[in-house]
Amino acid sequence: MTSSDMDVPEAERTNDEGEVESEEEPAEAEQSVEPEPLPLDIVFEILKNKRRRLVLRYVRREENGTVDLGELAEHVAALENDKSVSALTSGERKRVYVGLYQCHLPKMDDAGIVEFDRNRGTIELGENADQLDEYLDNQSEEETVWPRYYLSITLIGGGLFLIGQAGLFPADWVQTVIVLAMLVALAGCAVLQSRED
8 A cells, every 4th residue: 555545535446447446436336225105097097907906915015015816816805805705716826826826016117016937836025016015005904894884783773773763663671782792793883994904
């Protein structure tokens, strides 16, 4: 090391070509670069299909980050057919599997929403997945049944209460039982829903 090298701070040394070397450059290169924002037409193209929204929600929930295509297809098929996974037919599973494999996952992979490994049959969230958060509602497709339960209990209970008010029940205590049953049913739904969350 020459005396001229000692006088120059380490961050500003020059190489043989006279270019200034900086030891801070590697640190800057290590910083992750945010992905380019997706055009809105691509975002809405991905999200307009219910099956792709189901895929995105399922992959987001997976704790280890990687999802098996077979499991994903079964989950989506069960939701689409309003059945449990064990009640699905092989045709229902296959139809969803083929649709995901040939159409939906490649489209999502091209947009960087997921990383789809065709050879292994695995799916992970892609670098652009976070860009869809603001356009997705936070409710999953499965959670939308709870408002229907609450509405059904309220309508049935309210209807029976009105029948009682009209004096069509043989005893006055029946109306009290109906109101109590409605309150118990609403409380039961609230407890079940909170356990799922």
